[in-house]
Amino acid sequence: MNRTVVVTGATSGLGAEVTRALAAAGHRVIMACRDPVRARTVAESIGGDLEVRALDLADLASVRSFAAGLDGEVDVLVNNAGVMGVPRATTADGFEQHIGVNHLAAFALTGLLLDRVRDRVVTVTSGLHRLGRISTDLNWERRRYRRWLAYGQSKLANLLFAYELQRRLTADGRRVISVAAHPGVAATEGQRRDTSLSGRILAGGRAQPPEAGALPLLYAATAPGVTGGTLIGPDGRLQRNGRPAVVSSSRRSHDAALAARLWHRSAELTGVHYLDQCTACTGATRIAP
Template sequence: MSERITTPFGRESTAAEVVAGIDLTGRRAIVTGGASGIGVETARALAGAGAEVTLAVRDTAAGQRVADDIGGDVRVARLDLADRASVAAFVAGWDGPLHLLVNNAGVMAAPETRTPEGWELQFATNHLGHFALTRGLHRYLAAEGARVVQVSSSAHLMSGVVFDDIHYERRPYDPWTAYGQSKTANVLFAVEAAKRWAADGITANALMPGGIATNLQRHVSQEDLDRLRAQAKDRAGEEYRWKTPEQGAATSVLLATSPLLEGVGGRYFEDCNEALPAAPGIATSGVAEHALDPEAATRLWDVSERHLGR
């Protein structure tokens, strides 16, 4: 077993603190979902360190407002992860180096919705869209020995990938297990990408940003949020505490930029450190065995390729 990676940073650290002293001049980054929530603060920290940052967003007007607010070399491009043509168009429009890809966008606990292909929306958006995007950009990532950052969630503890019924065609739909399944897929993608692309110098890691009140919860009622928070206890048995967006972006920025992560791949982090194994009764921290299972990671990759017809 590889030694667990720890850093000087923790739960309270902000994205700006994590990237302080790191020069990203000449580096090019993409942040999906960069127009809201922790995506904004991720982009702000990367741009503040000198990177050229592209906000890959559905709402380009909102993206432009964020770009104007951040300043620096921040660009905006349209990307709808649930639309295969949109992903293909984004990939076709990219040219030149790519050093950092932060797969941050997501949908949480959505009511049952299907894409034109019949795919469950959360799996299609959170996993398949990012899978298609990252594979489509592979040659640019490989040319630079890039880092891929997968924003997952402690919700991965709720469900592994149910390969026999990924799209809830034979079981009752549940918005939370569907979300959890998609977040497990985010981790498994990092595990497999790190293995398959090691020879290209590409690393991929996943993370739990923490609980942050953002537009991600637009499908979640206040009653549900209060219930989940009441149920959630950390390892010390204390009530779960929300993070600010600046704190929530810290682990993403750490994985994208820290020298401590050079050459490290296929792991899952939270609070700016590699996560411990999940513990019974703890719903908000730790990493489940099913999310790091190499056989499941390979199977998911194969299934995802079949979904996309290649």
């Protein structure tokens, strides 16, 4: 059965490979991209049933505009777009770029589209979530900025969000599922731009091509037997490469109380509130340092 799939960041890297594979399988893909002109060039090279729409995840006004302008229902939302290991910068809304683009924008977009999603939400994380700590200082305003730790925090936030979304969907009696996915070590544009020693070490050395890294994302988005609240990644050593499978994530990513507090804070920061029943609150209102 052909589906309608929204893929954020579909212009290059993993997003382009996911789009290419979905289009080849006959699915309709809505390419949600910051640069529509470039995206249309990519769409022409791929062919198939593709629609390009502007979406700048560094600006919540753009997120709201995209959601408001999207017609009809979609089967799958793939929260793929993100930034990786970039110097400190802020989004249009004043958020540190990693947490703003990678997590808060995905949180907001999911909430704004959720009532129109029929099957599943896929949130892309990274093996580097294991570096992450969710701090009260989400925006790195009171501590020395370290780009890879900022990236790790955002990728941990992705996992906490994906797992908490599934808990809340279940509590609300919805059939839609939430799945997380990570590509292993894939030669994305972000990794190619980073030439630092720390970047190469943290990324895990030699990378597999984007089309291989896209396989766990495609499995998470299309496989009929996927269970909500799981992480799909490569089954090889240290999850760097291999075939798509259900894989483990850090103990911290399964902290339901932390996830509930992050959800509450994300709703405050973005102004997007949904599935507000709290499934794991402990009475704490602050994110643990």
